[in-house]
Amino acid sequence: MAETNGTIGQEQQDGLVSSTIPPPATATHPAQKALPPQSASWNPATLAMHADDPLNLLTDVAPPIHVSTTFRYASDPSVLRPFRLSDRPGNNFPYQDADEHCYSRLTTHSTSRLEAILESLLHNPCVTYSSGLSAIHALLVHLNPKRVSIGDGYHGSHGVLALHTRLSGMKVLDLDCDANELQAGDLIMLETPVNPTGKALNISHYAEKAHSKGAYLMVDSTFAPPPLQDPFTHGADIVMHSGTKYIGGHSDMLCGVLSIRQDLAQDWLPRLLEDRVFLGSVMGGLEGWLGVRSVRTLELRVMRQSESAGRLVDALSGALTGATVGTGLSQSDVETIRKVVEDVQHASLQSDDWKAGWLKKQMSNGFGPVFAVSLKSDELARRLPSKLHLFHHATSLGGVESLIEWRTMTDGTVSRNLLRVSVGVEDYRDLLDDMLQGFRSLTEELEL
Ligand SMILES: Cc1ncc(COP(=O)(O)O)c(C=O)c1O
Known part of the structure; x- marks a missing residue:
């Protein structure tokens, strides 16, 4: 970590406390890159790569891993001063310069960079x-x-x-x-x-x-x-x-x-x-x-996960309603799904809300990559995850790996026939095939 140049500036001090204050207009460190004026119109995928550039004080392209809990103060004694009440956290931290953190319970390099990127994405x-x-x-x-x-x-x-x-x-x-x-x-x-x-x-x-x-x-x-x-x-x-x-x-x-x-x-x-x-x-x-x-890859991941989830929901709910055009399902797939699946829930199926207008405004970029499938019995829901090869049977969601969870295992408030699916970044055709073979295997095992 480079030593400070001793300049005490309000903007710089605030910039340390959080990423929420605009970065300095001009770089103060040899390796620091200020954001150019056109960054105001950069799109999210670009901002996810560059919104934290002003907080990168090193020449590293990939962000370095910092593990220190404590950080050296400035070497110039003339800029050191005792703590004052007005230095309360978030108000006016007792830091000496923009590249100086104090203690990792306050701020760290990596979390400040993460906050800078998130601010640009969440506006x-x-x-x-x-x-x-x-x-x-x-x-x-x-x-x-x-x-x-x-x-x-x-x-x-x-x-x-x-x-x-x-x-x-x-x-x-x-x-x-x-x-x-x-x-x-x-x-x-x-x-x-x-x-x-x-x-x-x-x-x-x-x-x-x-x-x-x-x-x-x-x-x-x-x-x-x-x-x-x-x-x-x-x-x-x-x-x-x-x-x-x-x-x-x-x-x-x-x-x-x-x-x-x-x-x-x-x-x-x-x-x-x-x-x-x-x-x-x-x-x-x-x-x-x-x-x-x-x-950095949020948009790439999320857009793919959202699209794949939409296709899986289309196939499963299409089999139930008869709207199978474009799903790639055979008649035998449809029959298998109908033997096992009771219901599918996802925002993409809220057609009345879409027509009403608010859902279209709210989710015009795509629906979330999580949906729920209710099976015809609790026992089917308990058994299905073990039949799948591409979905881990685990709680949580949002990762690159597809997950399925017999939800009652962590949430006592939901029906016991409900499975929660979090779609990862695998090819959705493989995910659909995996679900179909899982359903088929259950119908054979339970002679449905
Ligand atoms: C909708 C929602 N909010 C909040 C949380 C809690 O998040 P964390 O597990 O990071 O504390 C979860 C966790 O699953 C969640 O699904």
């Missing part, structure tokens, strides 16, 4: 956390709402709410509670597409409901990462991601992200960053590095 300032749930926890600590309205979805998010109910008496309301039950400062937590079905809910509707009462809308957009969905354009105040899923994308890191609408971020960011220091829920340096490495 608003981003703070990373050690997991998706720690991001939700941090938001609740920050807002300390009296009421939170939430629907079905990831059971772990409900677990975080239960913890806050225990601590503060916070009340949990149904997602479709009467708007009059909400008051200023309350929170609607909307997960869309929703876990485990991949079905979509109307963000604008819940944004209007929240704002009519002075409450905030947080969208858990984990199941539709960029470029599939931008909840801010439909009224979200906060967008949350379990970065463990598509942002990480390789089933090897935990990460949470809060992105805050620009005008709120002015006030909120210093507090969120300060809280994070004391919650201690930062990503590790290695995870930050994995995040930078992975997010």
